[in-house]
Amino acid sequence: MKKFFPSLVTFLSLVFLVASPPPLEAALVPKRAVLDNGLVILTSEQRALPMVSIELLIEAGSRYDNASQEGVGNLVARLLTYGTKRRSALQISDTLDFIGASLSASCGEDVASVSLTILKKDLAGGLDLLADILTSSTFPQEEIERQKQSVIAGIKAREESPGAIAQRRFAAALYPQSPYGRPVEGSEASVKAIPQASLQEFYRRFYRPNRGIMAIVGDISPDEIIKALNQSLRSWTMGEPSSEPLVTAKLGEAQVIRVNKDLTQANIILGQEGVGRENPDYYAIQVMNYILGGGGFSSRAMDSIRNERGLAYSVYSYFSAERGRGTFEIVMQTKNETAMEAIRLARTEIRRIREEPVTEQELNDAKDYMIGSFPLRLDTNRRVASFLAQVEYYQLGLDYPERYSGLIQKVTREDVERVAKQYLQPEKLITVVVGNQKKIGEK
Numbered sequence: 001m002k003k004f005f006p007s008l009v010t011f012l013s014l015v016f017l018v019a020s021p022p023p024l025e026a027a028l029v030p031k032r033a034v035l036d037n038g039l040v041i042l043t044s045e046q047r048a049l050p051m052v053s054i055e056l057l058i059e060a061g062s063r064y065d066n067a068s069q070e071g072v073g074n075l076v077a078r079l080l081t082y083g084t085k086r087r088s089a090l091q092i093s094d095t096l097d098f099i100g101a102s103l104s105a106s107c108g109e110d111v112a113s114v115s116l117t118i119l120k121k122d123l124a125g126g127l128d129l130l131a132d133i134l135t136s137s138t139f140p141q142e143e144i145e146r147q148k149q150s151v152i153a154g155i156k157a158r159e160e161s162p163g164a165i166a167q168r169r170f171a172a173a174l175y176p177q178s179p180y181g182r183p184v185e186g187s188e189a190s191v192k193a194i195p196q197a198s199l200q201e202f203y204r205r206f207y208r209p210n211r212g213i214m215a216i217v218g219d220i221s222p223d224e225i226i227k228a229l230n231q232s233l234r235s236w237t238m239g240e241p242s243s244e245p246l247v248t249a250k251l252g253e254a255q256v257i258r259v260n261k262d263l264t265q266a267n268i269i270l271g272q273e274g275v276g277r278e279n280p281d282y283y284a285i286q287v288m289n290y291i292l293g294g295g296g297f298s299s300r301a302m303d304s305i306r307n308e309r310g311l312a313y314s315v316y317s318y319f320s321a322e323r324g325r326g327t328f329e330i331v332m333q334t335k336n337e338t339a340m341e342a343i344r345l346a347r348t349e350i351r352r353i354r355e356e357p358v359t360e361q362e363l364n365d366a367k368d369y370m371i372g373s374f375p376l377r378l379d380t381n382r383r384v385a386s387f388l389a390q391v392e393y394y395q396l397g398l399d400y401p402e403r404y405s406g407l408i409q410k411v412t413r414e415d416v417e418r419v420a421k422q423y424l425q426p427e428k429l430i431t432v433v434v435g436n437q438k439k440i441g442e443k
Contacts, residue, residue: 029398030215030388031222035230038210038238042388042398043222046381052123052218054116054130055385057393059242060206061110062186063179071186072194072202075147077107079199080114082143085136089143092129101126105133109180110246110322111393112207117382120219127232134207135236139199152188162267162434163331165259170269170432173252174327180248208239215388217381245276245324252430259434266339266435270346272428274319274326277394283407284415285319285423290366291416292353293317293330298365301330301349311338311345323394328424336439343433347426354420357413371405 030042062073081103082089096103101118103126114134118126158164168183175181185191216225251273275285286294293301293316305315312334320327330350334342378384391400433440 029401032392032398033222033226035209035226035233037233037236038208038212039229039233039236040213040392041226041229042213042215042392043220043225044215044217044384044388045219045221046217046384047219049381050120050219051381052118052120052126052216052220053381053385054114054118054214054216055382055389056114056130056134056212056214057111057389058114058207058212059110060112060202060211061108062182062184063109063246064202064206065179065182065186066198067179068190069186069194069198070182070190071151071184072198073112073206074107074184074186075144075151075191075194076139076199076202076207077105077112078147078151079139079143080105080133080137082147083138083140084132085138086132087129089140092133095125095129099125103129103133107184109184113386113389115382115386123220123228124232127228131232131236134233137203139196139203141196144194144196144199148191148194151185151191155183155185155188155191158183162261162263162265163333165261166267166269166331166432166434169257169259169434170271170329170430173255173257173430173432174271174273175248176252177250178248179246180325205240209233209236210238211240211242213389213392215385215392217385217388245322248325254428255430257430257432258437258440259432260437261434263435264335265333266336266433266440268332268334268339268343268346268434269329269432270343270350270429271327271329271432272425272430274328275321275423276324276326277321278323279321279326281415281419281423282321284411284419286370287363287366287408287411288353288358288416288420289317289319289328290370291358291362292349292420295366295369298369300353301332301346304349305332305334305342305345309341309345311335311342315342315346336436339433339435339440343431347429350424350426350429353416354424354426358416360413363411363413363416367408367411370408374404 030044033041035041060073060076065072081092099118099122101116101122103116105112105114116126116130172181275282291300293299296302301315301317305312312332315332317330330346332342332346378387
């Protein structure tokens with residue numbers, strides 16, 4: 001056995017060297033095609049498992065809601081799998097259970113998404129079902145009423161969540177005259193008032209292939225999937241073209257918003273306008289933010305507010321970048337009595353990263369983490385499919401996975417200082433404090 005063990009190790013090492021897969025970045029570069037109906041197709045062939053994951057992004061988010069009918073886009077997405085001309089909601093559910101597939105839909109501010117994961121052997125049936133909900137959903141009135149009740153229950157629950165309250169008030173203050181300042185789900189009153197006809201009209205108008213991006217990852221070749229999609233989606237026809245990113249007409253001014261709730265912990269957001277995903281400074285901003293508050297226990301804000309003074313259990317910051325817009329936020333929870341001190345310290349850290357150069361160690365730690373953690377975000381075919389759809393949506397280029405580490409590596413200390421001064425603007429911060437205002441004080 002002692003003689004066999006080294007031989008086995010040597011053998012397995014040779015097998016690994018010969019049979020090891022290509023680097024992650026190379027494996028992620030998809031094949032791109034456009035169907036005759038305008039649908040963009042991205043395919044990444046991954047043969048390790050006999051499964052296929054599909055992610056569809058379609059420009060049918062809540063920003064397309066009429067101002068008087070907030071929540072239509074969200075309700076449409078929720079109802080996609082609840083009845084078509086050929087199948088009832090129960091039949092759709094039974095079909096998915098029988099083949100062991102998962103099918104879901106959701107709605108964001110700009111896009112709606114549909115996700116399907118299925119065994120390769122059942123792909124034809126899965127594509128038929130997917131085509132059915134994309135072309136023939138009927139929005140039965142009884143299902144509408146059930147989903148309205150579910151949405152309203154969620155809205156009421158969020159109205160009791162201090163973190164959700166703070167986010168909603170921050171968005172409304174930053175985007176006072178924009179769909180981005182309204183909840184995706186709408187309000188209880190607006191959801192109750194949505195008629196069936198509005199759902200059907202939204203679906204007919206915005207759920208069109210030339211507004212969509214479909215990423216397919218798994219045990220299938222590009223030629224196979226294109227042939228299958230041309231067959232299953234042949235009746236899905238073009239509609240209105242994709243629209244340009246929505247330009248926000250007006251941004252909210254710096255202010256302090258207090259929401260009184262009988263809580264032991266105050267929920268706090270300090271935020272302002274950020275940058276769009278297309279901004280060339282995006283990568284320098286992400287490195288800067290990691291050092292400021294995005295790096296967990298490695299960040300300055302966590303070290304100052306939590307580790308040194310013990311004022312908060314959770315402190316983090318982030319830049320959320322969408323097409324044509326973005327936000328910056330520092331989010332934290334602390335005792336009511338220490339809320340103002342925590343806010344003061346957060347503002348101090350914003351000023352410090354604008355005024356004091358970061359160290360070489362801080363810079364290297366941030367870049368090492370961001371590059372090293374990149375593959376961990378892509379550990380399943382479904383995550384890869386979602387990632388590839390986003391790469392296309394933000395027009396990052398098919399070789400983006402190969403370029404990512406280089407984009408982070410080239411960020412310098414001078415870049416971090418420059419973007420901190422340019423994009424962090426303490427005089428524009430909107431501060432939201434949800435908590436026991438009597439204990440927090442009037443300061």
